[in-house]
Amino acid sequence: MKKLPLFVLVCILLAACTAAPTSAGPQTLTVMVHDSFAVSEDVIAAFETANNVKVQFIASGDTGSALNKAILSKNNPLADVLYGVDNTFLSRALDEDIFEPYNAPALSTIPDQFKLDPENGALPVDYSDVCLNYDIAYLEEHAIPVPQSLEDLLEPQYKSLLVVENPATSSPGLAFLLATISRFGPEGYLDYWQGLVDNDLLVVNDWETAYNSQFSRWGGSRPIVLSYNSSPPFEVIYAEEPLDTPPTAAVTADDTCFRQIEFVGILRGTPNRQLAEKWVDFMLSVAFQEDMPLQMFVFPVNPQAQLDDAFTRFLDIPARPASISPEEIAANREQWIQAWTETILR
Amino acid sequence: MTHLSIQNIHKSFGRAHALRGISFDVAPGEIVALLGPSGCGKSTLLSIIAGLEAPDQGQVFWEGASLAGIPPHRRGFGLMFQDFALFPHMDVYANVAFGLRMARLANDAIRPRLAEMLDLVGLAGFEGRDINTLSGGEQQRVALARALAPQPRLLMFDEPLGSLDRSLRERLIGDLHDILRRLHLTSIYVTHDQQEAFALADRVVVMNAGQVEQIGPPQEIYCAPRTPFVAQFLELANLLPADIREQDGGRVAHTAIGSFPIDAHWLGPAQLLIRPDAAQPGAQGPLVLHGTLQDLSFRGSLQRIWLNVNGTALTFDLPSTAALPPIGQEMALSLMPHQALQIFQQS
């Protein structure tokens, strides 16, 4: 019995030596992604065949975790490419200087509003809008009009109807906080939130609880929930029974949504620069950009990419989402959240 | 020739000295009893012989070779524990076969040996029994069979009959005696019971407070205890402070109850033993004690009396048939001078 543990340990160490990828062989490209990343088999297969490469994905938890892993391993990179940094985290990535600039040819076709890194270390891949969603049937049944602005939510008729996510723990929660800051300014946003609290706002920590447990569409008591503008089309695509129209809709009025943009970047020190460039080109290509929406509920920054029929029919894209620069977010994030926490939760 | 040789063993636990210079030898086939009150160190000595404890000083030799550093499982000794320490998760067969398994005997060899052992201890047919369902006597026999099965070079017993009732104990002492003689096993038997020690042992080692008081055959120990402790431990209870003086060319021990002529080569303070088993009622003979019969307890083959002589209570064992006066009356006892009196120098 006593020999067993040693034996097991030796086996494991031996296996470790053989199994651990040597940080990237000539034919392996390692791509670090967050846990929402998904892609179609055939799209990847096409890339692998075209470039004679095997793509290895490393999931690394949520966006913040993935980025921190990349930063902590920057002396000895875990991967060749990192995908998934969004505009709320972009400054941290740029401050830590983890990306090698790459002026991808496809950048020329991408609208400037998405290009937030002038050095092109972080290249935009997709965007999505964090918007309030509502339960159409509930509002109709109770003859409540669809809110048209953030201020509307302070009206008594919206009392006890709204559930949002905590900006300290949830990415859409942070996005919505930023939307209110963009709308009311750093001086005014806390008053607005106090108004929401007075109107019996419910705050939960994560999107899953808000949407799956508290949203009236799924058995909860709140007909207005903070989610994405992509959620209504998904209610049709992933309905239990085929539906004609979505049971929910997004509020996309001006200044009510916050746009999240996700970036890809070549990790500094990669031995596979050529392949990494190919991968970035690939992510910006029409094939990948058209695959993304159904896989990840995000939308292409490449205007040449066409959207699936379900999206073109049911997707509302806000014309004027709220926005705050990554630098401003990075500089104030902690303080804004802390002030919010003290006002709203205490 | 000696099998086992114990040489100057010392052992202490913290400040308590458990053993202080123990030495003796055991011959092949000999049964040696370690006799002493609880706490005298006899079980510690057993553990040291077994290799379960290491001595602070001194050594144990087997056939002349030191056993220092040899772990218990390589000594080839057997030990039967006071509480038997049977393995609760094994049946009778597995318990008894354990030592044979450890000796890597094949199952074919184990089976007959096992039957033989169970037969020997009178437990034939008990192979499959769960040891938790056995009576105390049966457990004791299983423990004995288990200790015997691997044919140890030396078999040790740590108060193996302590927890059993009297009649069972008597019977088992007899059985054990037969078995040990028949197998001609070198054995060490630890007990606090003189009856067991005398009934079983060729030689008895009497221990007290970590030291050997006396070594000898049972009869010698009993008839000629060398120290007051041994006398007292053997329930030879009449020990009187005495002073030895010259008188009429001989030596006399003066005590609270009178003076007694004795053989002694020294003078001064001493202890006088008056053996309880060397007296008979009546006033005939050279040595007669007069006193009041204080109490009496009938013990079957004998009766024990307490005689008050000048304010000192003395114990005597008289034949059951002896006629006695009623309690509270005067009576006389005559002592056999050569057997009844023994003198110990005051240490």
Added chain:
Amino acid sequence: MNNGSKPGLKPSSAKRAGLVWLLWLAPLAFLGLFFFYPLGSILQLSFARDEGNWAAAFIQTITSPYVLRLLGFTVGQAALSTLLTLAFGLPGAYLLARYQFRGKALLQALSGIPFVMPTLVVAAAFNALLGTNGWVNLGLMALFDLAQPPIQFTNTLAAILVAHVFYNTSIVLRTVGDFWSHLDPRLGQAAQVLGATPWQALRRVTLPLLSPAIAAAALLVFIFDFTSFGVILVLGGPRFATLEVEIYYQAINLFNLPTAASLSLLQLGCTLALTIIYTRLSGRLARPLGLRPRTYTQKRLLTWRSRLLAGVVVAAMLGLLTAPLGALALRSVTRLEPERNQQGTQAPGLTLDFYRQLSINRRQSLFYAPPATAIGISLGYAGATVLLALSLGLPAAWALARHPHLLLNRLLDPLLMLPLGTSAVTLGLGFIVALDEPPLDLRASWLLIPLAHTLVAFPFVIRSLVPALRAIRPRLHQAAAMLGAPPLAVLRYIDIPLVGRALLVAATYAFTISLGEFGATALIARPEFPTVPVAIYRFLGQPGGLNYGQALALSTILMLITSTGILAIERLRIADVGEF
């Protein structure tokens, strides 16, 4: 001959220490490599990011009013949760330990399921039961004609406590119940013969004898609650935070590593202090007991009192532990009502659609794994964790139990609990920093998963085995040695069979810990090889009834695997293990 008479220099004791070192070799190598080294690396790196005096920064952080409040809440809720869990679990442990009845094995297996369920799924189940629109509230509102739901459950301390009891009751049932089942009932009976009432006998004899197992269970439960993360976030809501939650926020969202490291150290320090108290205490509490096989300790439910007790305890256990799970399982085979204002094509009813959909890769996703594959991956990791945790834990537990007074053991014992009290995110980042050079570049290797699971399972294995090993009378070892058994044979033939039950308990812990673990797995897993919980979270993270239904279906499958696995481990018989 003089062998040297100074205490401590005796050859036997030196040799014993040598043997103990040998036993510790593999467990220490494992802990050193995969726990202390990564942890030390990340702490060092974190503090180095803060120029200046890190000690001063540390003191300043942990004495700030906010952190003290945080610590107060963390300790308070953990203590409250632990007390409630003990209060709820001990009657159950008594029932399982002392009685034989039909369905007992099933009850035991069911009570082990909560331990592995993903937090989000459990939260959904409790919300369905107790939420504003939950069945209980709706029922009460209908019954008493109320306008408002009477029970406020969402985002309350009560929700945290209920969830902690739900999760950790199985620890009490397993750790205390197993020990209790071997305790000689005659000891309690002896007290009653001496005039004690049954209650006094329980309080003065049985509970003190059980105290090592109760202390072990309480320690494990407390540390679990103390480092609680998911339950606090999901059920407690934004108003509550433990140290662990704050560490995550500081490290991941703010990338404030020095603060995160200070808080991690604080959490570690608390765990260590608690464990030292525990080891001191348990050394005093533990005594060798003549443990009895279960056939002698368990009886049937013959009296009406025992039947009543069994009824109440089983009802309570089913009510708290299995009702929410049952509701989930039911929901996974129920068609939802057709959409309001939509043309529903099918009426509500029972369906296996969600299960069927699990096997369809609707999006042709590269990371899709059919349920059988996810189950296979989960079981593979769980099997590796069981093997690794037992083979590392057994020698360590043996060394601890056999030589409790050796300085080495007294020093190491509390350290073994540290992995449980370590912030998962801190350790996860530590892996990234420390294990970055071949041959230990495990950052992208699947091996990290069973290794991480083993780190969590290891303290459970130790705490399961040590009380059982300590309860073996030393006489039995001596008896075996006198019969010619070398130390290894003593382990093989005496200790392992005698602690067979505890080994199974340890194996069950390792199995369920690995099966349910999500945090570390999500941080390390390769997306192509999702475990069942990872797959469940993927479904939960997407809108749409089908995704939600599939998450529930997969959760139900996870429940089935867990209970089957526990039953299978129960059925395992190590060679020579009879009733023990």
